[in-house]
Amino acid sequence: MSNRLVRSIGKQTSPLTSETLNQEGFDKLLAWLDPDRDKAGEKYSQIQFRLIKIFACQGCCEPEDLADETLDVVIRKIDWLIENYEGDPASYFFGVAKKKHLEQRRKKPVPNLPPPEPPPEEIDHASECLDNCLEKLTAEDRKLAVRYHEESKGAKIRLRKQLAAELGVSINALRIRVHHLHSDLRECVDSCMRKILPSETIS
Amino acid sequence: MALNNRDQERIRRYLLGQLDDEEQQKIEDRLMLENDLFEELEISKDEIIGEYYAGELTAKERDWLEQHFLASPEGKSRRRFALALKQSKPKHLQSVTRVERIRNWLPDLWRSQPWAVVASAAVVLIVAGIVLRVTIGTSQSTSGKFLALTLTNSSGTRGQDTGPTAKVSLPANVDELRITLVLPAPSPLASSYRVEAVDGINTLSIAGSNSNSVSVTIPAAQLRRGQYALRLFAIKTDGTEERIPGNYFFTVE
Numbered sequence: 419m420s421n422r423l424v425r426s427i428g429k430q431t432s433p434l435t436s437e438t439l440n441q442e443g444f445d446k447l448l449a450w451l452d453p454d455r456d457k458a459g460e461k462y463s464q465i466q467f468r469l470i471k472i473f474a475c476q477g478c479c480e481p482e483d484l485a486d487e488t489l490d491v492v493i494r495k496i497d498w499l500i501e502n503y504e505g506d507p508a509s510y511f512f513g514v515a516k517k518k519h520l521e522q523r524r525k526k527p528v529p530n531l532p533p534p535e536p537p538p539e540e541i542d543h544a545s546e547c548l549d550n551c552l553e554k555l556t557a558e559d560r561k562l563a564v565r566y567h568e569e570s571k572g573a574k575i576r577l578r579k580q581l582a583a584e585l586g587v588s589i590n591a592l593r594i595r596v597h598h599l600h601s602d603l604r605e606c607v608d609s610c611m612r613k614i615l616p617s618e619t620i621s
Numbered sequence: 622m623a624l625n626n627r628d629q630e631r632i633r634r635y636l637l638g639q640l641d642d643e644e645q646q647k648i649e650d651r652l653m654l655e656n657d658l659f660e661e662l663e664i665s666k667d668e669i670i671g672e673y674y675a676g677e678l679t680a681k682e683r684d685w686l687e688q689h690f691l692a693s694p695e696g697k698s699r700r701r702f703a704l705a706l707k708q709s710k711p712k713h714l715q716s717v718t719r720v721e722r723i724r725n726w727l728p729d730l731w732r733s734q735p736w737a738v739v740a741s742a743a744v745v746l747i748v749a750g751i752v753l754r755v756t757i758g759t760s761q762s763t764s765g766k767f768l769a770l771t772l773t774n775s776s777g778t779r780g781q782d783t784g785p786t787a788k789v790s791l792p793a794n795v796d797e798l799r800i801t802l803v804l805p806a807p808s809p810l811a812s813s814y815r816v817e818a819v820d821g822i823n824t825l826s827i828a829g830s831n832s833n834s835v836s837v838t839i840p841a842a843q844l845r846r847g848q849y850a851l852r853l854f855a856i857k858t859d860g861t862e863e864r865i866p867g868n869y870f871f872t873v874e
Contacts, residue, residue, distance in 0.1 A: 468653055471662070474696060475636055477689035508653040516649070532687035536701045544705035552713060564713045567671040567706070574675075597664040604702045611701075 443493040450500050451507055465508050469515045478519060488515040540615070547610030551603050558585075559599055566596045628658060632665045637678075638685035666690065670703045766794055767838075771801040772851075776867025786848065786870040795841050799828065802835045802853055802869050811855035815862065819850040848872045 448458035451465075466485045473481040491514045492499070503510055536544075552560050562581060569577045582592040634640050635648050651658050672678050673686055690696040770789055791798065802816070814827055814835045822843050828836040835853060849872070853865040 465653070468659060471659075471695070472649055472652055474693035475662070475666075475690050477692045479693060481693060481695075506654055509650060512649060512653045532684070533692045533697065536697070536704065540701065541704045541708060544701050545708040548702070548705045548709050549712070552709070560713065564706070564710055567675070567703075568710070570675040570677055593664050593668075594660070597660075597667055600667055600702070601663070604698060607702055607705060608698055 443496055446496045446500065447489075447493050450496060461507075465511050468508070469511060472512070473515065473519055476519060478522070484515060484518055484522065487518050491518070540611075543614050544607055544611060547607045547614070548603065550610065551606035554606070555599070555603075562592075562596060563599045563603060566592075629661060629665070632658070632661050633669065636662070636665055636669050636686070636690060637682045638689065639682075666699060670699050674703055674707060766796040767799050768792075768795050768797075768841075769799045769801070770871060771803060771834075772869040772871055773803045774805040774853075774865065774867040774869060776805050776865075786872050788872045788874055790874045791841050791844060797841050798839045798844060800837045800839065800851070800869070800871070802837060802851065804833055804835065804853075804865065805867060807832045808855045808863075808865065810857045811863075812858045813856045815854040815856060817852050817854070819852065819868070821845070821847065821849060825851075844873045846873050 448455055448462065451461040452458035466489070469485040469488060470481040473484050478484055488511055492511060499507075499510065552563065555563065562585075565577065565581065568574075578589060578592060582589050585592065585595075587595070631640070631644070631648055635645060640648065648658075652662060669678070669686065670691075673683060673691075678686065691700055768789065768791060770787055772787055789798065809832075814830050816825060816827055816835065816837050818825060822839055824843060825837055825839045828838050830836065837851065848870065851869040851871075853869065854862045855865055856862050
């Protein structure tokens with residue numbers, strides 16, 4: 419298990435106790451990302467967040483660990499990078515993460531079996547949580563969150579055009595609005611689930 | 622940077638494993654740097670999971686999604702959310718559609734059957750007109766159900782307690798008796814009047830007055846057969862009362 423410097427995006431970016439990574443290396447990394455330490459922290463958080471999200475698309479089962487291991491590698495090379503690297507540091511991070519991911523794949527190939535569906539009781543709990551989360555929304559947002567995925571194929575397109583027209587926005591603005599709504603709801607449901615069920619029982 | 626449809630399509634193909642290595646490398650590099658493209662990735666994840674559960678993906682696309690994104694912790698969280706939304710949806714949809722149905726009923730009807738809306742509006746107006754007419758007619762006839770009577774004062778007679786008595790017969794449909802009490806003489810100091818019955822009438826009120834008379838109303842329900850006497854008092858501007866001499870007699874038959 420690699421050292422986890424930053425547990426999640428949005429929190430204060432600061433190194434935790436580490437045996438292999440030192441404060442000096444992390445400080446140099448932040449300085450490399452941006453001379454302003456706060457901005458550097460934001461940039462690092464963004465890089466880590468995107469690595470996690472992109473490697474989730476590639477079926478990485480532990481994208482947070484992958485992001486941390488990537489950081490280990492980058493910090494070890496930080497002096498060389500400061501002297502020689504040209505370009506956006508995010509690209510370098512991604513290159514390292516990609517190599518790490520390929521190594522992981524070679525060691526532990528992706529199983530061909532689809533992951534099991536969450537058990538019904540987990541969905542029941544999630545549904546209860548979702549009901550509570552939906553109650554916190556305005557009537558208009560609730561309607562949008564619930565109805566957006568209501569239909570399929572042609573009817574779905576018509577419905578979305580209708581919803582966009584009702585709100586007086588473009589289809590793309592509607593997509594973004596629903597995405598933000600669903601992101602907030604998902605976060606709310608996940609937080610509620612952590613309170614209801616111990617983390618190991620959540621699939 | 623504004624996204625074009627090709628980028629949207631590329632992101633979709635990226636999530637479904639349909640890009641070659643070079644295209645994939647390019648899109649991943651851009652995802653690290655471009656905010657709009659990264660947001661498109663996040664939006665597309667939701668939409669593709671929606672399509673996954675709607676059965677709109679091909680078998681190959683489903684397999685790829687299951688073995689890649691859906692196998693990740695984030696994919697599991699999104700899948701659980703999609704299933705929870707599917708389970709909760711009917712309940713919330715029902716409440717939404719009930720409100721919507723009521724709200725959209727008239728516009729929908731106007732779009733589909735404008736003649737029906739016009740005809741309904743005409744019927745409503747006609748019915749409302751009839752109801753209004755009947756109501757006004759009733760109130761007019763109700764307010765007309767009274768019997769008027771004019772009484773002179775007994776003060777000019779010899780026996781003031783047995784002065785001129787008017788006789789009145791109250792039909793069953795009469796609601797009140799309106800009596801005009803003629804003043805024996807103008808009372809210049811009176812600012813208003815008070816009237817009281819000697820006995821047998823609990824509610825009587827002054828409807829108006831002028832320099833020559835005072836109008837009094839008595840509910841018909843309070844009047845039984847028999848003789849009644851009313852006394853009138855002038856209320857002066859300083860608040861003191863002065864009785865108008867004499868009584869006003871009438872007999873209900």
